[in-house]
Amino acid sequence: MRNKETYELTVTSKLEALPLPNLEDAIWSRIEAQLDIDLPTDDGNGGNTPTPGSPSGSWWLKGTGLFILAVAIISFFTLTKSKNENGPAQGSGEIIPPHIDSIAQDKPPPDPNIRQTPKQASPIITSNNSKDPVIQVDSNSSTSLVPPPITKDSLQVVNSPPVGFTPVKDSGTTKKKSRGVKGITDSDYKIVPSKKDSS
């Protein structure tokens, strides 16, 4: 600091006499808003003592919280009750896996006339002990299958020379309702060449 000149003292005294703008409340509102962000008070209401029925009190916050809690509890019990009514009886929330054997026993025995193959989109060539390889086409598959032209060289089946093909439509794993005349089974529709190829 230093000693001021005369004109500096005059300027200082004049500036200290400047009329103050009436912004005291407006500035405090800005300060308070910033403090609520930077330095929030513990009670959340700016340190004021809450009065009953006062709009600045936190009663409505507590009420909203209690309402949300009540709705959550009611929803939980409603969902739990509906689950117990619809689903199998379960003790203390323990999940019991279904018994596979019992399900298998409940299932009707497969029809011996129905050839069961695993579901797959590609045709399967089987050549068990029979002489004729059989192409099975999955009827559930949406892909239309056209068997490729088969030549001698293309088939690598040992002990069963490729004589002919008998396409058999797979009826699927589920049992279909029988149609038509009784006594005629799917095997009756199996086309078997009457003669062997001379070549």
Added chain:
Amino acid sequence: MLAVETDINLLLEGCLANHRKSQEGLYRHFYGFAMTIALRYSRDEHDAADIMSHAFVKIFKSIKSYDAQKGSLHAWIKKIIINEGLDHIKSRKRFSENVDVETIEAPEVNNAALEQMGSEEIMNIIKRLPPATHAVFILYAVEGYNHREVSERLGISEGTSKWHLSEARKTLQQQLQHLKT
């Protein structure tokens, strides 16, 4: 006087505990003192309001760092208001500008004419000064800092500080002559 100090101490304790009512009380107690300082670094009331709000938020956030053994609360608050005012001036365009420190003059200011002027007339002349000249003039002529202190606060050389003061005095004298005629 003792009662006022007791009140301020109570307000300080409340501010340390982050009580809004105490913070509001401290702000309202120092409003006139702080606003007088803020106006010196402002071009208008809105500038002053910005300086005040930013400064008081800093005051309440750093109230724990205030040490009564090192100085009075007035001095501590004044320091924060001045720093905020300087930051505000620095944020204005063309704060740093090239100056010709080789041609520093020391024009005389007619004090008799100055005394006849009103506060707002003098403030109108000061706030029309370029930002850096404004800051140097207030720090030097009103706050009483020397050129070394001014240069440190503004991050400029002492020669630049002297040049800005010379420019401010020249402008002030020109305005005084203009009003006289």
